[in-house]
Every structure is written in structure tokens, then in C-alpha cells.
Amino acid sequence: LENFDHGGGMQCQRLTFDVLPVISSGANLFAANQRPTIDAAGTLRFRPVPYKSGTANFQVYLDEAGGHGMARAGPLLLRIVVLPVNNEPTFVPNDVLAWEGEGPVQYEFATGISRGPEEDAQLVSFVLNDVSNPVLFASGPVLSLRCLTSPCTGVLTATFAPLLFGDSTLSLQLLDNGPNETAVGDVRVSDVAHILVHVQARNSAPSFSTLAEVESSQSGGPVVIPGFTSDIRLGGQEEGAQDYSFTLVGAERLEGVWSGDDLFTQFSLTRNGVLTFETTPTHNGRFAVTVAMQDDGGVANGGVDRSESSFELSVKPDRPYIVAPAEINLPDDGVHTFPQLFVFQDPGLAGEPLNFSFSLLSYTRPNIFSTLPEISADGSLTLGVEPFTGGSSTMRVKLFVDDTRAEFQRSDSPIHTIVINIVPAPRPPQFVLEEQVFVVEDAPEQRVKVASDIRGGFEQSLSFVVSVVEGSRFFEQLPSLGVDGWLTFKILAREHGAASLSVQLLAGASDGEGEVSASEMAPLRIKIFPLPRVMEVNPRVGSMEGGYELSIGGFYFGSAYSRGYGAQAYSGLEVWVGTLPCENARVVSDTEAVCTAPRGLGVMEVSVGVDDGVGPFRSGSLPGAVQQYGVYYGGISGGRSGGELSFGPMNKVPVQLGGETQRLPLAAEAVGAGVEIDGSVMAVASYRGKLHIGGNFRVIAGRRVNHVAQWEG
Numbered sequence: 001l002e003n004f005d006h007g008g009g010m011q012c013q014r015l016t017f018d019v020l021p022v023i024s025s026g027a028n029l030f031a032a033n034q035r036p037t038i039d040a041a042g043t044l045r046f047r048p049v050p051y052k053s054g055t056a057n058f059q060v061y062l063d064e065a066g067g068h069g070m071a072r073a074g075p076l077l078l079r080i081v082v083l084p085v086n087n088e089p090t091f092v093p094n095d096v097l098a099w100e101g102e103g104p105v106q107y108e109f110a111t112g113i114s115r116g117p118e119e120d121a122q123l124v125s126f127v128l129n130d131v132s133n134p135v136l137f138a139s140g141p142v143l144s145l146r147c148l149t150s151p152c153t154g155v156l157t158a159t160f161a162p163l164l165f166g167d168s169t170l171s172l173q174l175l176d177n178g179p180n181e182t183a184v185g186d187v188r189v190s191d192v193a194h195i196l197v198h199v200q201a202r203n204s205a206p207s208f209s210t211l212a213e214v215e216s217s218q219s220g221g222p223v224v225i226p227g228f229t230s231d232i233r234l235g236g237q238e239e240g241a242q243d244y245s246f247t248l249v250g251a252e253r254l255e256g257v258w259s260g261d262d263l264f265t266q267f268s269l270t271r272n273g274v275l276t277f278e279t280t281p282t283h284n285g286r287f288a289v290t291v292a293m294q295d296d297g298g299v300a301n302g303g304v305d306r307s308e309s310s311f312e313l314s315v316k317p318d319r320p321y322i323v324a325p326a327e328i329n330l331p332d333d334g335v336h337t338f339p340q341l342f343v344f345q346d347p348g349l350a351g352e353p354l355n356f357s358f359s360l361l362s363y364t365r366p367n368i369f370s371t372l373p374e375i376s377a378d379g380s381l382t383l384g385v386e387p388f389t390g391g392s393s394t395m396r397v398k399l400f401v402d403d404t405r406a407e408f409q410r411s412d413s414p415i416h417t418i419v420i421n422i423v424p425a426p427r428p429p430q431f432v433l434e435e436q437v438f439v440v441e442d443a444p445e446q447r448v449k450v451a452s453d454i455r456g457g458f459e460q461s462l463s464f465v466v467s468v469v470e471g472s473r474f475f476e477q478l479p480s481l482g483v484d485g486w487l488t489f490k491i492l493a494r495e496h497g498a499a500s501l502s503v504q505l506l507a508g509a510s511d512g513e514g515e516v517s518a519s520e521m522a523p524l525r526i527k528i529f530p531l532p533r534v535m536e537v538n539p540r541v542g543s544m545e546g547g548y549e550l551s552i553g554g555f556y557f558g559s560a561y562s563r564g565y566g567a568q569a570y571s572g573l574e575v576w577v578g579t580l581p582c583e584n585a586r587v588v589s590d591t592e593a594v595c596t597a598p599r600g601l602g603v604m605e606v607s608v609g610v611d612d613g614v615g616p617f618r619s620g621s622l623p624g625a626v627q628q629y630g631v632y633y634g635g636i637s638g639g640r641s642g643g644e645l646s647f648g649p650m651n652k653v654p655v656q657l658g659g660e661t662q663r664l665p666l667a668a669e670a671v672g673a674g675v676e677i678d679g680s681v682m683a684v685a686s687y688r689g690k691l692h693i694g695g696n697f698r699v700i701a702g703r704r705v706n707h708v709a710q711w712e713g
Contacts, residue, residue: 015040018061019078026056029082036080046080051117053084086178086186087116089124093172093193096156099202099301103138103159109195110154113145115176122176126154129192130171136164136199143172156197163235165201169194203303204235206244206295210311214289218318219281222266229273234295242295244271249290249308256285256315259326259417263287263315282415284317320346320356322399324379327419332458335371335384342379342397342416361396361415368393368422385422388430390458393420422458428517429456429507436525437487438615441496445477450524451485456507457517463506471499474528489526496530529615530556532608534622544628546597550575550582552608554620558587572612574619577626578604600628 017038030036034047036058059075092112098105115122126143140158156170174190209231216223234242246269251260258280266278269291290310297305323343330336344356358375366372371384373395397416431454439446456462464481472478477490479501501524508516535554542548558573575582575595582595593608604626609619 014065016063016065017042018063020059020061020075021056026054026080026082028052029054029056029080036078044078048082051087053082056080056082083184084179085184086176086180086188087119088187089116089122089174089176089190090114091154091174091190091193093195095196095198098158098160098197098199100136100160100165100199101162101202101204102302104140104157105159107156107158108146108153109143109156109170110174111151113152113154113174116178119176119178122178124174124176127173127175127189128170129173131168132170133166133168136161136166136168136197138162141170141197143170156195160199163204165199168197168199170197200301202301203295203297203299203305205304205307206232206234206242206293207307208232208293208309210291210309213312213314214275215314215316216277216279217316218279218284220318222276222278225275227273228269228275232273232293235297242297244293244295246270247292247294249292251287251289251313253326254286254288254312256283256287256323258283258285260287260289263289279315282319282321284315284321287313287315289313317345320344320399320401322358322397322416324397324416324418326417327421329421329423330385331423331425332368332385332387332389333425335382338381340379341381342375344379344399355401357400359398359400361398363393363395363420365391365393373420383420387427388424388455388457390422390424392422394418395420424458426517427457429454429460429462429505429519431455431485431505431519431522433503433522433524435523436527438527438529439491440529440616440618441491441531442493443491445488445490448487449485450487451481451503454483454485454505456505460507460509465504465506467502467504469500469502469523471497471526474499474526479526487524491528496528498528499526500524501526527615529610529618531618532556532610532620534606534608534620534625537606537622537625540626542597542626542628544599544601546577546599546628548597550577550595550597550606550626552593552595552606553591554593554608554622555591556620557590557593557608557610572610574609574611576605576607576609578602582606597626597628603627 017040019036019038021035029048029052030046031049034049036044036046036056038044038060056079058078058080060078061072061074063073064071090112091110091114094109094111096107096109098107110126113124115124125145128141128143131137131141138159138161140156142157144155144157145152146155171192171194173192176188178188179186180188208229210229211225214223214225229246232244234244248264248267248269251263253260263279263283264277265280266276268276288310289312290308292306292308294306297303299305323345324341328338328341342358344358357377358379360373360375363373368386368389368391369383370386371382373381373383375381375397395418397418399416432452434450437446437448437450439448451464454462462483464483466479466481466487468475468478474491474495474497475489476492477488479487479489481487481503503522503524505519506516507518508514533555534552537553538551539548542550552575573585573587573593575585575593577598578600580598580600582597585593585595587593603624605621605623606625607619607621609617611617
């Protein structure tokens with residue numbers, strides 16, 4: 001501050017400055033005890049809060065104190081501008097442990113990355129200044145940021161050179177995109193950091209070369225080839241003391257009919273490259289043979305101790321053989337013929353044509369064939385495939401050479417193996433469904449076979465979907481259909497009528513993946529027949545001799561509803577009185593039936609059954625519906641002292657029984673021995689559990705007696 005005085009020549013007065021912040025004008029740039037002050041000499045002092053910038057305005061007053069009180073000058077405006085400074089980014093470096101020959105790989109080399117206080121919006125990147133021992137890297141190193149979490153981390157990406165190991169030191173810094181005015185103290189780059197990348201040694205794969213092509217004869221015996229291998233290398237220079245060996249990996253058919261699985265009867269390859277082998281005498285063709293070299297360095301830490309190389313082996317034929325494919329594919333849709341599939345091949349060693357024939361020795365899974373495989377004389381194959389099958393069948397075909405020369409014996413003729421692959425044709429599943437099912441009212445849970453010939457694709461999972469189109473109210477347990485074709489359901493009590501169902505078969509992959517195919521909807525009808533109901537019987541009282549007409553009233557005796565719409569006439573009615581059939585049973589209407597009562601005695605149940613050949617047998621009954629009594633006649637035989645007990649109609653006379661007039665037959669047939677009856681007894685009747693006796697009066701012991709009967713036994 002300049003040009004201030006005491007005013008009026010009052011130099012002896014004390015002067016002070018008062019600095020007051022303007023409200024909302026950057027006062028937070030300064031700590032409470034570090035706000036701007038001005039001393040009497042006019043020197044301004046203040047300390048900004050670290051890492052904050054902006055503008056603050058203050059009002060400055062000059063006060064003096066003297067004998068005449070206080071005086072104040074001002075205010076004058078003071079503006080303090082705090083300029084931002086770019087602070088250096090920082091991070092924590094981490095050394096990297098890697099393996100020779102690996103990559104591309106990523107390792108974390110930096111953590112705790114900070115862009116600087118209050119500088120989170122800045123962008124930062126790593127600068128690689130120097131790489132020592134760069135030959136350790138086949139590509140890279142490349143330094144980058146990974147910000148999947150906060151704070152970000154530094155990632156080194158590199159591919160390490162094979163067969164090399166050791167240490168490499170990386171010199172690097174972290175750079176931000178903030179200002180770089182060194183005059184105000186900006187620092188946009190971190191201090192130089194050093195990272196050690198230690199590349200560890202591990203076992204490297206050995207390598208070698210072989211001859212490209214080798215020839216042999218079909219039955220020429222062992223073959224020895226020196227110098228078969230060359231350029232043998234055991235990984236890195238430090239692996240020169242390792243031991244190694246060669247093994248046969250396998251042979252793959254390139255041309256011919258024999259697979260390479262059993263091509264060799266002998267095979268060896270020595271360390272110094274001598275190949276010795278012998279092939280199976282019956283095999284010929286071209287094969288790709290693979291040999292492996294393996295050292296004893298192991299596979300720890302991702303090491304590799306093995307490599308492979310292949311060569312082509314041609315085995316020249318010296319006897320007849322079959323030429324045919326190793327496998328064929330065909331759909332499951334009927335009979336197939338493959339003309340001249342099997343061809344007789346003669347190397348011509350015999351000097352003249354040979355006679356031959358083909359024989360089908362065996363085949364697996366015969367159940368998949370609708371027409372069993374046959375091979376004709378010209379080598380044609382004919383077979384039929386069952387629909388909805390799949391999988392494979394392996395056939396063994398033998399060539400018979402009908403020749404007398406010793407070098408072509410039948411036992412030496414080769415066997416050809418061919419695989420028949422069945423490819424399921426795309427088609428929906430199929431099944432055969434019964435048109436309708438019959439069940440009787442109040443029946444227990446039903447299990448009925450309704451579906452047959454159930455077919456789906458090969459290895460498909462099948463399931464039925466049953467929908468009730470009409471009549472769901474009839475069921476206590478809704479119908480369900482298993483893949484075995486059995487329908488399960490239960491009818492509610494006292495329900496009858498007809499329910500319509502819709503059935504569909506679904507087929508999908510057994511693992512639940514992929515599309516699901518469906519059959520056409522098939523209808524199924526469940527007919528629930530009502531039980532006959534016996535409500536009344538007339539007459540309710542009859543003779544034990546029977547022979548009279550019974551009229552039975554009720555419901556569901558013979559209507560189209562009860563007997564099924566397929567019946568052409570009323571038929572199949574059966575009536576029983578007790579356990580005896582009521583003869584001449586016939587339907588008068590759906591509510592009435594008549595029949596001729598059988599002989600019987602006592603209170604009996606009347607039952608009505610319907611067996612019309614359309615629906616299931618069904619019956620109903622009325623307990624205690626009929627009471628039949630017995631009529632006896634006591635006739636005189638050998639004097640008045642005794643007689644015989646007989647029964648049976650002779651003629652009918654009116655008799656009063658129980659207040660009712662009944663026409664009852666007189667007795668005419670003897671009951672038999674063992675019964676004695678007084679000669680005065682003329683008739684005996686059983687009725688409603690009581691024995692009624694009628695006859696002449698007689699004096700016994702001075703008394704007039706009637707109704708006398710005696711039984712013995």
C-alpha cells in the first residue's frame with residue numbers, strides 16, 4: 001500500500017489496517033487463521049489453502065486512533081487471484097515375474113495411480129523411456145492403463161521370446177494432460193521409476209524332421225530305414241543334456257479300405273533315427289503316420305516336452321482285397337440299394353483273373369433294419385431301415401477268393417468293415433390312438449391302454465399333452481397319458497356323460513436343447529355309462545314257485561344314452577331275483593323292464609344288469625325288493641293219525657293273507673321224508689317270517705285243537 005498518511009499533520013497517531021472479505025467472494029481459499037492481513041507499514045500477508053484456486057475480493061479500511069477518537073479511511077478494493085498449479089501424477093511400481101516363450105500375456109506392474117490432488121478429470125498415460133535386454137521380448141512391452149476398478153492399475157502386455165530367459169529393466173514415467181507452466185510450478189510428469197521384469201526359464205518343446213514318404217509291401221516283412229529323422233533339437237541351449245525318445249502316435253487312412261488303427265504289428269524309432277516297422281499282412285493303402293518326440297524336461301510352469309511330425313506311408317498290395325467306403329449315410333425312410341458298393345480288387349499277381357465272392361459275416365443292431373442287409377454277387381448292398389431309428393450299424397464283409405493256388409487261401413482273404421450311419425429324416429412324431437374309451441359311473445381310478453405304435457426321432461424325448469376339450473366337469477383326476485400309451489384318469493362320483501379330449505405327441509432332444517416337434521392333434525372320447533337304478537318292483541309279494549311276471553321300474557335300462565349310440569336295438573338286459581336269473585327279461589322302456597320270476601323263498605334283492613356288447617357291463621339293485629312265500633298241503637295218508645307235507649301248484653284258490661286277497665296254489669308235490677304233520681292240517685304257508693297253518697278241528701286230550709304241526713330234525 002502506498003500514499004497513505006495520518007491526515008491533518010497528526011503524525012503521532014497510531015494507524016491500523018482492517019481487511020474484510022466480501023461476502024461469497026472466495027474467502028474459502030484461505031484458512032481461518034491465514035486470511036490476508038496488512039501491517040502498519042502496508043505489507044500484505046496471507047497463505048492460500050493447498051490445492052485450491054480462484055479469486056477472492058476484500059475491502060481494506062485504514063483506521064487511526066488519537067485523542068479525539070477513531071477515524072477511518074476507505075474502503076479500497078483488494079483482489080487476490082490464486083492461480084492453479086498442475087501437481088505431478090504418482091504411482092507405485094511393481095516388479096514382474098514371467099516365463100520364457102509365453103504370450104501374449106498381461107502382468108500388472110503399477111498400482112496406487114493418482115492424477116494429483118483435485119485433478120481426477122485429467123488423463124494419464126505411461127511413457128516407456130528405456131528397455132534393457134530387449135531380446136527377451138518377442139513383441140512389446142506395451143504399457144497401458146486398466147480402469148475396471150478405482151484406482152486404475154498399470155498393465156504390461158508382451159510376448160516373451162522362446163528359449164531366452166533373464167532380467168530386463170524398464171524405465172518409465174506417468175504423464176498427465178494438465179498445464180505445464182514451470183514458472184508457476186506446474187509438474188505434469190512423475191519421477192522416473194524402474195521395473196524389473198524377471199523372465200524365468202522353462203522346458204521348451206523339442207523338434208525334429210522325418211522323411212516325407214515311405215513305401216513298403218503288404219506282406220514283405222520288417223522294413224528298416226536308417227537316417228529317418230534329422231534336425232533334432234532339444235529346446236534351448238541349457239537343455240542339451242536332456243534325454244529323449246520317439247513313439248508312434250497313430251496312423252490315419254488316406255486311401256484304401258483299412259483303417260490305421262491296427263496297421264502295424266511292429267514299430268520303433270531309435271534316438272539315432274533308425275525306423276523299423278512291419279505292417280499287418282492283410283492291409284494296404286496310403287496312410288498318414290504320426291510320430292512324437294518327448295524329452296525328460298517336464299511340463300512344469302507351462303513347459304512343453306513333446307512335439308509331433310507326420311510322414312506318408314504307402315503299403316503296396318500283393319493279394320486281392322475289397323474296395324469300398326468305410327462308412328455310408330442314409331435316411332431312415334425305407335429300402336435302399338447301393339449298386340456295386342463292394343468292388344473286388346486284384347493286383348494282378350496271379351497272372352489271370354480270379355474267381356471271388358462276397359460274404360456278409362455280421363452286422364450290429366439288427367432291430368434298426370426293416371429289410372435285413374444283403375450283398376449280391378456283384379457287390380451291391382440292399383437294406384431297409386425302420387422309420388424313427390438312428391445311430392450306426394457296423395458290418396463285416398469278407399472276400400472269398402475261390403482259387404486253388406496256395407498263395408490265395410480263403411483264410412487269408414481280408415475282412416472289410418463298413419459303418420452304416422442312419423440319419424433320422426425330419427418328421428413329426430407319430431402314434432395310433434383309440435377312438436373312444438368306455439367307463440362306468442362311480443368306477444375307481446382307470447388306467448387304459450389307448451395309444452400304440454408310438455414313434456419319435458432317434459434319441460428324442462417323447463411326451464404326451466392331453467387337453468380336455470369338453471366335459472372337464474366329469475373328472476376328479478384329469479386324464480394324463482404316459483409314453484407307454486396308458487391313459488390314467490378318475491371320474492367324479494355320480495357323474496355320467498361324454499368327455500372329448502385332444503391328444504398330441506411332442507418330441508425333443510433328450511438333453512432338453514433344440515426345437516420340439518409335435519404330431520397332429522388326435523381326438524379321444526371318454527364315454528361314462530350310468531349305472532342302472534332299480535326304484536320299485538311289482539308285485540313285491542309272490543309265491544316261492546315263481547312263474548309270475550315281475551315289473552321293475554327305474555332308470556337307464558335300455559335307452560340309447562345308457563346302452564351307447566352304437567347299439568342298434570335293446571339287448572343285453574339281465575335281471576336277477578336273489579341269486580337266480582329272472583327269465584324272459586326284456587326292456588319295455590328306459591324306465592321299465594319285465595321278466596318271469598324264478599322259484600325262491602324269503603326276502604330277496606332284485607338286480608338289473610346291462611351287457612350290450614358296446615359299453616362295459618353295469619348293474620344296479622334294490623335290496624329287499626321281493627318277498628316270496630311257500631305254500632304247503634298236508635294230505636291224509638294211511639289214516640287220520642298223520643300225513644305228508646307237500647308243495648307246488650295244483651290250482652289257485654283265493655286266500656286272505658295279511659289283509660290281502662292272494663290267489664295261492666294248492667300243494668301237489670311231496671316235500672320228502674323227515675316231516676310229520678297231523679292229519680287235520682290241510683295247508684301250511686310261510687309268509688313274512690311266520691308259519692301259517694290251517695286245517696280241520698280235532699280233539700286231542702279232551703280239547704278241540706287246530707293248527708297242529710310237528711317237526712322232527
